[in-house]
Amino acid sequence: MTFLITALWLVGVAIVCVTVLSLVPSSRWWVRMWEFPRLHILLASVAMIFAGMALPENQRFAFMSLMVLTALYQGRKVFPFTPLAQADVAVCNADGRDTLTMLASNVLMENDNHAALTDLISHSDPDVLLLMETNEVWNTALSATLSRYPTVVRHVRDNHYGMIFATRLKTGAAETIFLSDDNTPTLLADLQAPGGGWFHFIGLHPRPPVPGNTTQERDEQIKRAATLTRHSDLPVAIMGDFNDVAWSWSAMRFKHHGQYLDPRIGQGILPSFDANHRILRFPIDQFYLTEGIDLVSFRRGPRIGSDHFPMLAVIAVSQNAGRRKSG
Template sequence: MTLLYSFLLWTLVIILVVGTVVPLSKIQFGAVRGFEFPKEQYVVLAIFLAIGLWFFDPLWLSGYGIIGLLVIAAVNLIYIAKFTPIWSRQSLDAKEPLRSDRDRTVSVIAANVKKSNRDYGRLIDLVREKKPDIVLSIEVDQDWIDALKDGLGAEYEHWIDVPLDSGYGICVMSKLPMTAPEVRELITDGVPSIRAEMRLRGGERFRLYVVHPEPPVIEQDTKGRDSEIALIGLEAADDDLPTIVAGDLNDVAWSTTTRRFQRLSGLLDPRVGRGFYNTFSATMPWMRWPLDHLFHDPQFRLVEMARLRKIGSDHFPMWFVLALARTEASNGSVGEAEPGEDVSVKRMIVEERNRERDAIGTDWEDED
């Protein structure tokens, strides 16, 4: 039995080492990039495995294993520590009187509803309760659009809806005026995103991007997802309006791709210094990470941020309230782009746009 315990412990140690080391290669493949997601779980598992080796493994190698596991825990902590309260906050808190100036604030609910989820009333009730200025709904099909319009059409004057049966549908409904809204398939056919100019009640304008790139899957590369996220970053950097980028990025906040997005765009992540706010999976508490994001221009200040209650989806919805100041400010830098990074990114974007293939995962919801 002791040897069986040792075998199981060392098997888990090897898996943990692979999961930590492989993503350092930055290879753009689902089987590699997927290992970036559960870093919180890696830290906890490394600590428990070290305890297990100390008490249950009689082999002389256990001491080396314990040291290695502590190193693995430390490496993963380096990535996720910035999303805990011990870290300096990246985006600034709004102060009075800006905080209470309704003419300069915008509230947002961002929700991946899961297309096969038919409990429309839970999201509708949540929206009626929170009364956001903007609601972003992802994975909507025509049934979802019909339900949202029946339940909330009288409260939201401005709509952009792209119902799709593939799981890539997007809907934006807003109490704030929208100018020149665009629905675009930036990289892959069948994967839409939305861009619109928004106007606050006081007349100030800002740009809103809503995105839902492809997910990483084991057997395919992630260049489509990575290209779309990078392209939005480049556009945000060149935009002449203060910018908000929101949606289900199918990527975690500490990943290679998301960190590069921040370097390219200069946008801030309000999670930094505040918490993980894990949104997926709503159904598996032991496997959760932050997939649903909002990044904002340094001209915005954070008023509120919260993970909201379940709506029948495999994602939790997120709640954000931002206030638009007249100056740019932040508590910390997002980092400078690496030499040649923009050139390599633009090359990847061109290559992906020219590649003919179907969007990833369009039949997943058909299996539910």
Template sequence: MEKVMINLITFGVPVLLLYTIKFLSHETDIYLTLAMIYNHFGGRGVIAISLLLGLISNIFSKAAIEHLLLKFCQKRSQFMPEQKLIEKIDRLPISTDLKIKFKWSFLHQDFSWRSNFKILIPWAFILAAISATLLTFTGYLGQLHYLLEMTSHFKLQYLVVGLCTLFFFLLTRRQKWAIVSLICLVINLGEIVPWYLPQGGNNSAIASQIRILQSNVLWNNKNYPQVISLVKEEKPDIAVFLEVSKIWMKELTALKDSFPYSFTNQDSTDMGTAIYSKIPLENPAIQNLGGGRKTLVTDLKVKGQIVTLVASHLSIPTSKASFYLRNKQLVELTDFVKEIKHPIVALGDWNITMWSPFYKRFVQKTALKNARYGFGILPSWPTTFPLLSIPIDQSLLSPEIKVVNIHTGRKVGSDHLPVIQDLAIPAS
């Protein structure tokens, strides 16, 4: 009996997941869904994922069925003599190994809360390992649905879960589950480790070095002095502020003594963007890229070299409508950036991480590089839940611009951490 149930779950889970993807992607034909998955992962990738899902389902089904049957027999033992229950177990259509396990459990049974707690601990780790591994894979299908794309952003968290569960399964000698955790660990290590590896040197002649500070100040944050104080401590040449309310716009005028040049735009009462600079801002322009909040564009002349600064605050992809809006903004930002002839610094709160397929498509088409490379992933949001923190405040640069340093600043009352970067600008 348990073999039939195990086989049903082993084959049923991948099929259920496939139909879930079909539903989320709004495809009418299951073959079109398979074609989309094939386009994302290729033939070998599809085979590997299918085998992995089958392995996880098989391991899970064996453990789950055994646990459920054991619980059922334990309930019956409360109303049935031990000898009669053992005779009943002998008549069950299950394997001999499972019968022996059941009999042993009743001869040594302990229904105390401590015993139940011991049973729950392994199951908690098993559930965590399965969840982290599945979410690791669903993130690569982010182009199909906004919920799938949201699972692509938490690679660091999946890595930590994979590491913790791997140690637990090794200590408790659960080899099959250790393999699942190891797969989760290796895949996410491959996504995170490259961000910490030193980057190759830039052979361009350096004209000057500038420091840029960017901060989403949060429209209802009232810690104005903290932001002003941070700017004075970090001493940037350019400060870019996002989610600037009308009150914030007024408070930021305190920076005009140190930053004689400014360029601002107010999209609404609560949303705006402000650029303060010690370097003259040339050709300032407001671009409506894809709708929603406007993008500020301006040129900086750094010892004869013109650098174009692009400051954007993209939509938050928490619904289908805002998901499509953000992706449309990224597409139009891609086309806009490709037309710029000077070195570029494109930054802001993009509400996307480096692991999203939409981010990867942007980088591929624009050939810009992320300022984080070689310095770590630097999570910046949300400050209110550090364990879930992810890097959504981005800075993308032309390859000829060298990153001397980049780091996150201290908390200033916002749900975002400021990001400060030192850039070496090439000679003209």
């Protein structure tokens, strides 16, 4: 019995500690990493509330109160990303509208299942394609597929931060830029949708909070991306592997600064990483949009051998968006 009591308190204290750590305003990886498993910590807290019934009566109230508080806090962070919350973006009907499909995928540089990705591209036939972690091997393997796109921007690297962008849409500009000092690219493009409206497309892949990396550069890159198009009257669509969960404070700041809408809010968490684990999965491959772009669908694609699931979005851009550019 003593062992059980000790074990319950150790687990309970650990849950409280990692919850408190997630409140600390720090860029250290071992602090910020606890923003990721909020759903897992919530479920663990709820489980420990019931497990606390096994404690002696004089310890039960204090233990269960701590677990209830942690569950309420974690639940408050996760709740907006459940179907029970009010949706950030209304899903519209595609009937009679000019839509376009966007596909973003972190391919995993070491992944040699190139055929799975080329099959997905052939099947989904995206108008906009953003691929991350692309090295020269991937560039060569995708050469036939990419040849079908009139605009291709390549930033091929062997450091897990390569990027390839391709589109069949009319392009006003498309280039990779650097928003931080960590040598990770950001893709910025001006595109014309099938209906005639123009919009900005931004592709992001900042560094993750892992040993050896703080989140300072990642957070700065995400913040700067949010303000890239602040003074433009064009709508914006952003996709990529943010290496940041949808409910983090930096993601919330991003939404606020850029006035972005998140399709996950009110729709579902839609975890995208790690594709190799059924339990430890987090929503870090993001898609945001602004007013002037209607959402038709946002979904997770099939596994392609990467540790990330591909993400696909179908949108419709307002026909009046950026008409001045077409002249």
